[in-house]
Amino acid sequence: MADTRDLPPPPAALIDGASLFLDFDGTLVELANRPDAVAVDAALGRLLAGIGAQLGGRVALVSGRSIATLDGFLASHGTALGMVGSHGAETRLAGGAIERPERPAALDAALDLFTDRLGGRDGVVIEQKPLGVGVHYRLAPEAEREAHVLVEDFARENALDVQHGKMMVELRLPGHDKGSAITALMARAPFAGHRPVFLGDDLTDEPGFAACARLGGAGILIGASRETAAGYRLPDVAAVHAFLRTAL
Known part of the structure; x- marks a missing residue:
């Protein structure tokens, strides 16, 4: 680079x-x-x-x-x-x-988990996508570490990928x-x-x-x-x- x-x-x-x-x-x-x-x-x-x-x-x-x-x-x-x-x-x-491709059932489970753990936090937005689930914390930067750990742990346990972005982290389909x-x-x-x-x-x-x-x-x-x-x-x-x- x-x-x-x-x-x-x-x-x-x-x-x-x-x-x-x-x-x-x-x-x-x-x-x-x-x-x-x-x-x-x-x-x-x-x-x-x-x-x-x-x-x-x-x-x-x-x-x-x-x-x-x-x-x-x-x-x-x-x-x-x-x-x-x-x-x-x-x-x-x-x-x-x-x-x-077809949406895997694991993404529905992730949506439920992320919403339960972080969805009620002021400034955190859980975004459902056809082939992913995003956690946005631009308005709640203190939630960054918790969001990343939550998404990364779920990805590792369910053979999904993690995508890092600007003030967000996303679980998505691999490949x-x-x-x-x-x-x-x-x-x-x-x-x-x-x-x-x-x-x-x-x-x-x-x-x-x-x-x-x-x-x-x-x-x-x-x-x-x-x-x-x-x-x-x-x-x-x-x-x-x-x-x-x-x-x-």
Whole structure:
């Protein structure tokens, strides 16, 4: 991994003719204290639609959120994009059906346990996903250690994976990540045969950056400098929007 202090901003030409993959929280929209508190305005909807048209449909959101949740944020803007949800476990090409494995019963047990142990804590949000359970503690940072121990113990006992993020920890299905999802999409139309570029801000995006590098493309880290597999960096969400507008 490279040190982001040495990373330049991405050149505008990077996304010309590319297959573009975009994280959602912290990349396209500002992080919020609660996962349901983010907002997608009409300007962002138009920007995404314009980028999709400019790149011939070679645009996909790649998020830890479920595809259904992403649809809820974007549906009112009429934006038809490819989507990867649940950290790579769900995939839907634009206009297609959602492809996902079956939800294991252990996730239902985890939801009950996490809700019982932490759900009543002020500031803690338990998020149910089709193929995961997230514990958000942005408003209750003192719950960090307890949340991590609870999730990690359950994952170890039930052969599930742990995903660490910004002020959250998530239990999820093993065998998938954003890198594996991008790699799979790059073997399918309309993405195949084009340079992959992925924008993301979190540790969960690192497998996506690494996959793009292996496939001859690049990752763009959003936010503060840190060790990363990305080749470029932008400082914040506003800079992402400005960069994407250069492609129109």
